[in-house]
Amino acid sequence: MNQISALPNPLEILFQEYNQGRIESVGFRSFTLHAGESNSYRTLKSALIVPVSGRAIFSFEHEPFIAKRGLFLHGCPDKTLTISALGEQDFHYINMYYENDRPLLFSHKLKNPEQTFSILEQILKLHPDADIRSQYQQEKLTEEFFAQIFADFQPEETYNESQIMSILLDFIAEHYAEPLTLDALAEQVNEKAGHVSYLFYKYKNIRPIDYLINYRVRIATELLRSGDYTVTQAAHEVGYRDACYFSRIYKKRMGFPPTRILP
Structure with missing residues (x-):
């Protein structure tokens, strides 16, 4: 049968x-x-x-x-x-x-x-095109929304991992200009460095260091577009003491040097 x-x-x-x-x-x-x-x-x-x-x-x-x-x-x-x-x-x-x-x-x-409704109301109030912090906040709230959608399927794992990622992303947003390391991130959530890397791959499809670099580059881009910062000043603001090194990283990420977007 x-x-x-x-x-x-x-x-x-x-x-x-x-x-x-x-x-x-x-x-x-x-x-x-x-x-x-x-x-x-x-x-x-x-x-x-x-x-x-x-x-x-x-x-x-x-x-x-x-x-x-x-x-x-x-x-x-x-x-x-x-x-x-x-x-x-x-x-x-x-x-x-x-x-x-x-x-x-x-x-x-x-x-x-x-x-879930509270998260959605917060998302709808944001203007993600306004600045990098609003974009980050929307990304964070979107992850929280997904955690609610999948809470019934794998409630404990999804919710706990979402909490950990929220803490890590908040920490990067507050300390991106400091010399952060994978171990420092892991210490914030009392997890092993390998597990933190796993979570970034799972939820962001990127390594923690690459997420940090991308975040710094996006902040630097806003500073340069404002017209109030030179390349050297913007580099210092996002944690790079060597402006030449910052320019190499910026060009690698964006495809053009930071001087191109100066007003």
Whole structure:
């Protein structure tokens, strides 16, 4: 007798995609659909859909899902999506978009809905193009959002690792101009240096030292564009005492020397 194999868990598939660096946010956006209204369009990207208030039906080419506070939905590109608000209350929801062609359609319960909403509200208030610190803050909050999405799948591991990464990224943001080492980062979270490297590869797909260098280069770029700093001064501000060495690193990362962006 043939044994029927269990269908793969779509959230597990999504979690694996995330661990392999295949899910990277390209933006968050808030929407409101008024009571009794419907909206229909062709989806272009994958999206994590988080209902905030009200209720609606999301129908992906006649595959319906109830959307309400406490759940999240996953949608995929190249589908005709019809959203119909239910009841007498406006339906408010937030989408996180990302590029991925895997055809996953499902809904799942949020383990910590209020915390998830708080994270999303903070993200929506940010203007990531404003400066490097806003960009960093959005990256950090996005990682916290993913931790909430996957909290029910691997709650302890995901949450603890997310906490560790949050501490490490905060530490780099505050001390990037100091002579940081991998051991110094590991000491901040009471972990082995090898585990810190593993976490950076897992969550950022980069070595800790490369993340630090990229962060310094981005800060230096802002300083140089302001017109208030010379190359030497900008180098000193981000932790390089040798301006020539800084210029070599900058050119290697950016493809052009730092003098090019001086006003």
